[in-house]
Amino acid sequence: MRVELFQSAGCKSCADARNNLKSIAEHAVPGVVWRDVDAVKELDYAVEVGVMSLPALAVDGQLVFSSLPTAAQLTRELQRRAAGASHGR
Amino acid sequence: MLTIGKLAAQTDLSTNALRFYEREGLIQPSSKSPSGYRLYGEDAVARVGFIKHAQHCGFTLTEINELLTLRAQDSACCDDVRRLAVDKKLQLEGKIRAMKVMSGALDLLIAECPDQGRPVGDCPILGAMEKIGQGSRT
Numbered sequence: 252m253r254v255e256l257f258q259s260a261g262c263k264s265c266a267d268a269r270n271n272l273k274s275i276a277e278h279a280v281p282g283v284v285w286r287d288v289d290a291v292k293e294l295d296y297a298v299e300v301g302v303m304s305l306p307a308l309a310v311d312g313q314l315v316f317s318s319l320p321t322a323a324q325l326t327r328e329l330q331r332r333a334a335g336a337s338h339g340r
Numbered sequence: 341m342l343t344i345g346k347l348a349a350q351t352d353l354s355t356n357a358l359r360f361y362e363r364e365g366l367i368q369p370s371s372k373s374p375s376g377y378r379l380y381g382e383d384a385v386a387r388v389g390f391i392k393h394a395q396h397c398g399f400t401l402t403e404i405n406e407l408l409t410l411r412a413q414d415s416a417c418c419d420d421v422r423r424l425a426v427d428k429k430l431q432l433e434g435k436i437r438a439m440k441v442m443s444g445a446l447d448l449l450i451a452e453c454p455d456q457g458r459p460v461g462d463c464p465i466l467g468a469m470e471k472i473g474q475g476s477r478t
Contacts, residue, residue, distance in 0.1 A: 259422065259423060259426045261418075261419030261422055261423070290426060290430065291426055291429075294429070294430070294433060295433075297430060298430060298433040298434050298437055299437075301434070302430055303427070303430055303431050303434055304427040304430065304431075305423060305426060305427060305430070
């Protein structure tokens with residue numbers, strides 16, 4: 252599962268929350284690949300995903316949170332997706 | 341001090357536009373003349389210029405108010421302004437992308453109707469629109 256945090260340089264709230272969210276994502280489900288996306292450098296990709304404001308968080312290329320989620324929200328979302336993926340197999 | 345007429349002349353705006361800015365909380369007269377006319381300080385010219393430029397960049401009046409507030413805050417920094425600018429850029433690019441999709445859809449419809457002089461009942465564009473409408477209801 253690919254988790255992408257869209258942010259821009261100088262975003263203090265992103266920097267503060269980033270390490271915490273990354274750790275939560277990696278512990279929530281196995282196989283999480285975390286990627287930090289600078290929305291200015293990857294503007295086309297950010298627009299393609301539907302990011303309209305920063306910070307935002309996408310899972311597997313799909314915009315899931317248009318603002319920073321809480322630890323519980325992120326854990327719930329990743330576990331829901333992981334359960335869906337295992338049922339689909 | 342500037343009257344609203346002089347401020348309008350110096351900023352190339354109408355007095356109605358300046359009153360609208362005032363209602364939206366973007367500018368305020370610094371005082372009133374004894375006869376009750378609005379009077380603005382010389383800094384109002386730069387402030388109105390700022391508002392106009394921000395509007396040209398696509399910022400809404402609410403967002404411009406936020407920018408003006410940031411500009412006046414000692415605790416704010418350029419990163420706060422940059423974040424608003426990046427958000428606006430993302431929104432504009434999103435709209436451009438959506439409009440290109442719409443434009444592409446129109447290209448297809450226009451290509452469907454190369455002939456002139458057809459009766460309206462035989463118009464392929466209207467026909468295609470009806471099909472799309474029926475498809476969206478099912």
